[in-house]
Amino acid sequence: MSNRSPFVDQVVAHLNRVTPVTARFMFGGYxxxxxxxxxxxxxxxxxxxxxDDQNREDYIAAGSEPFTYHGKGKPIQMSYYRLPGEVFDNLEQLVQWVEAAQAAAARSKSKSKSKRKKSS
Structure with a gap:
């Protein structure tokens, strides 16, 4: 039995129809x-x-908002945008947006690796 919210379980189950996804509790979210x-x-x-720069415009065009939290007395915007509900509900579209998010995450991960190598 999961201690996660039903919403998290629903999202993970739905995304697993597209690609194997796991959820980890972190910083009050997942x-x-x-x-x-x-x-x-x-x-x-x-x-x-x-x-990232290659898929952000799709979210902006759909009217999505970035994930923002308050830290150090000011709002901090992260490189995550709210997934439009109509994309979540359309498996064909969802596949494309998942792939774009995977590509953005991979590019971000490779950038941070190259930054660490330069500072060594």
Missing amino acids: GLFVESVMIALIADDVLYFKV
Whole structure:
């Protein structure tokens, strides 16, 4: 029996129709992972997907908002945007948006690896 919210269980089950996804509790929410790469997060029962310069415009065009939290006295915006409900409900579209989030996460991960190598 899961201690997670029903929303998290529902999202994980639905995304598993597209690709194997696991959820890990982190910072009061959940990180969603595909092959150990975080592609999405859930905070306050809202699903956000990883974005970068190559897929951010799709979210903006759909009217989505970025994940923002308050830290150090000011709002901090992360590179995750709310997944539009109509995309979540359409498996064909969802596959494309999951793949784009995976690609954004992979690019982000490779950028952070190259930054660490440069600072060594």
